Amino acid sequence: MQRPSPQSPEVVNCRQHRPSPTWGLHRATVVSSFPEVSSYHRLTILSPVIAGTSQPGQFVMLRTDRWAPLLLSRPFDVMQVDPAGETFDILFRVKGEGTRRLAASCAGDSLQVLGPLGRAIELASGPSPVGLIGRGAGIAPLVRIAQECARLGMQAAAFASARAPQLMPALAELRRFGVPATLSKDSGDPAALEASLDRWIRDNQVQRLYVCGSRRLARLARRLCRRHRIEGFGFADAVMACGTGLCHGCATELAQHRSGTEDPDPGSPDGPGNSGRPRARYALVCVEGPVFPLDALVLGADDASRQEG
């Protein structure tokens, strides 16, 4: 596994998150399969292990029994767990063959689940109220945080963004966990969005932010975290194959290496004679994430469309 250098403060921050507990390969059963608004879909899955042991921030890899010619399982954040009922829920947008097959699964169908995967979020020891900023299916892992906040008796507030309010799934879940949700129609005006986020942070006295589902929102959140001097974390997105750290495919670039002063490696494509840019360094989203401090993430230019929904 590629390990970022220990001296970088962002990575030290990452390490505050608890190490992933042991994952396992489990059989699971679809309990209900329910199309939500727009092209969202929700699955409730019977899996005592995931329901009983997965923590906020963690994810699972899923596949149906007949999957070929698809090869790779698909990663999904856990939206909520019901340990008593031994089920967990996922929410996703149907946008490819894998999500189509999962959406087509019916109650009683068998699934293969690998998990729980990824580093859990350390909620109890951090400051609150907790702010949750999400867009589209990116609201799912925030609902899981809301659930945990409710369990711990911590205050939380949500800011949900979509083109239209009826396109925001899972708002009922946030309400169920007692988390007030501010809805934001995507007006396309960045200044207005920033102003309403700024107001939301102040009104709810947010001390720690989690953002998922939009790079544009993540960039805004990072700026506001710096302004308000509060902690901010983002869910990194990546194409993922294994979820277990084996393939090194889900690399995400870490911000501090953009301005690093270390000697570029002459044996690397980024070495001298190429661009003169310092060597990029990456973290693996599956085993070092999926949640990173916003300051550690490279959030790119205005390419939010890639991640939204």
Next chain:
Amino acid sequence: MHTRLEVRLGPLTLKNPVMPAAGCFNSGGELAQAFDPGRLGAVINKTVMPRPHPGNPPPRLAETPSGLINAIGIPSDGPEAFVREQLPILRAAQTTRIVSIGGFSPGDFAELAGRLAEETGIDAFELDLSCPNHNGRGLFALHPEATREVLRQTSRQAKGIPLIAKLAPVVTDITEIARAALEAGAVAVTVANTYPAMVIDVDRGLPALGNTTGGLSGPAIRPITLRLVWGLGQALPELPVIAAGGIETAADALQYLLAGARAVQVGTALFYDPLALLRILEGLEAFLERRGIDRIEDLIGAARRGGLRTDLSREGSLQPGG
């Protein structure tokens, strides 16, 4: 009974023919929570590079029908970090330990082998002469002479540790390259690496991978790599071959063994089935039992010697490709 699955691979004896493919297993630490890597015929690390190397920019993966294109680009923390952090994990497995090494010049391989040969517990080096993800650099296995030079220089520094050459699949004549490796000191070849490939994301109108191109693996390549193994067995019957290409099941592994491979590597399947190596191992054992074959060595290359005895009194069959 415990030697039923044992195979000879040049000077090495493997307890069974099933091992991971380099780059798909790290050093075994992750999968050790699912099964004991010491049960495998060999373990092999994610290729170590002569200097710290970041790997390619994301996206690094693109799925295709029955296939996976990767453009990981061999991220490595270099030899000293490898010796400190990865080698102890590899060494903990009570089986043959193969260390995969990479580089951009023959001197890189020689230097790296020389450095690592100072360490204990390494049974063989696999030289990655065929990674398609460095934009042509380090693709020594495209040319017999370049292959020969890497092997020649590395064998002088490797202090007698056997060398295995991992070959590129897309070449005019893989036999020439395998022969060059053998003549310059390799004891075996791994056939083969991934196939250069790419995907264009039509939505963005751009290549899907950060590196533009990558290497195709998975069941899509299995019949093509199988034919390479078959051809090598015909041209160089004495050459020990480790097959790697799209193996998901024991039946897939058997195809390669029947074609003449002495061992098999499993890569991509580990990404969606962490227990694939174990399943394949147990499947091979079950096949031998079912077919009344005493030693797995007896079926290596059997497809070119008239096939397997079909005994209708025994139950069960295994369809290739199943």
